[in-house]
Amino acid sequence: MAADGDLGKTSVMNRRSSAAFDVVVIGGGIIGSAVAYQIARRSDMKVMVVDKADGPATGSTGASVAISRCRYTVPEVVRLAYCSQLAYRSWGDFTGLDDPISDYTQFGALWVFDRTQSELKAEYERLRTNGVSAEILGRAEVLKRWPELDLCVEPIDFGDLEQHRCRQGSSFLFENEAGIADPAGANVDLVAAARTQGVEVMFGTGVVDVLAKRDRVIGVRLDNGDEIHSDLVVNAAGPWCNRINEMAGAQKRWTLTPTRIQLILREWSASDSRLPITFDGSTDGCYRIERGGSQILLVSPEIPEFMEPTSDPDHFEVNPDRNCVETTLAAFQHRAPGVKHAGTTTGLCGLYTINEQDSHPIVGPSEVEGLWLANGFSGHGFKLAPGIGAMVARSITGNTAPFDPDTNDDLFALDRAPLATSGGVFA
């Protein structure tokens, strides 16, 4: 962090009276653009977004599977996911755009998990009491709706596949209104919506330092040498967040690991029926139909071999590993033996920023005055983004707005204890 004496060409003036911006947001991905839009739509604060990439959705957001579902272990996170889902489902109303790019396709989400009846009932009640439409479906009902599926709930040990013996589950949780949005389109829309509200958004310019005066953050230095002074800086730099926090000397409490996640896209016959989004408890992978309906998108099983930590988010292998492709196809075959494959298989990789302690994000003020964090979203940042933006904006401005979540704004505070999860990145 550059201290007072290092400030260089622009002099720093008093807070609130002369900083060029009230808030500078570092990163214009789905989180940063949601934060900026949410602040601007509820206040007259001057907000700037700075992003080193040439345009929106080049980071984690561009690779996102963009599933919106609400089953979480913590009730407040259920409500946060639900209010965000309502925003995605009413995207024109939420963004104020007449003709947004993103829309919402409702597939429903089936959780094929090994749960006792009482555990399943508790999951169902948690959804229902927090406003989410859900059902418990018996095995016969699931197979009537989606006869292509197999309902094995026995975890698969990929190191010893020969030993796997299927054990069929009897009841399953189904989220009726789960679906998908368009990740890149939603990011572009939020940038447009933010601009409409007066936010200045600058792509193609990276932040290379966080400026401070008397231990308080007062702005950022850009890679072109310019300085932007602001009362607050929000770190929404996705997998690059640790670099920004290191610049500011902030956030040493949580381990946030950029992690390569592998996606497989398999063509399938257009005549196949419409599968639900399927969360596969045998592998902790998940599957969904790609938007056009001509492909099925498979998130690889959640095993360490396929989730590679990376220290450099600018350089990672974007093609999936052959072994991962084969294993993921086998896992899908196990879950949906009735789906006939057709055509080619492709894939891509993107980065989760996994919070190693509890898979939940860190959102709110950091221990360095003036620096706010919206980091470590693991596999949840897309579905939570509208609500996360609202939480940050509500805290900063004190104002509420339509689609705000019914949650405490310190839910994901830096100094919180780890939150409950159901294990793994599903949280």
Ligand SMILES: Cc1cc2nc3c(=O)[nH]c(=O)nc-3n(C[C@H](O)[C@H](O)[C@H](O)COP(=O)(O)OP(=O)(O)OC[C@H]3O[C@@H](n4cnc5c(N)ncnc54)[C@H](O)[C@@H]3O)c2cc1C
């Ligand atoms: C394969 C995959 C599947 C996923 N599936 C889902 C899903 O189904 N549902 C869900 O909810 N979530 C999902 N996620 C997670 C979700 O996509 C992420 O949590 C979310 O996109 C994170 O958004 P972000 O804005 O924090 O990060 P990013 O989109 O990475 O944006 C960060 C931005 O910061 C910019 N930046 C970085 N450093 C600097 C700097 N120094 N100066 C200026 N700008 C900088 C970058 O250029 C980038 O544009 C998935 C993620 C992946 C990778």
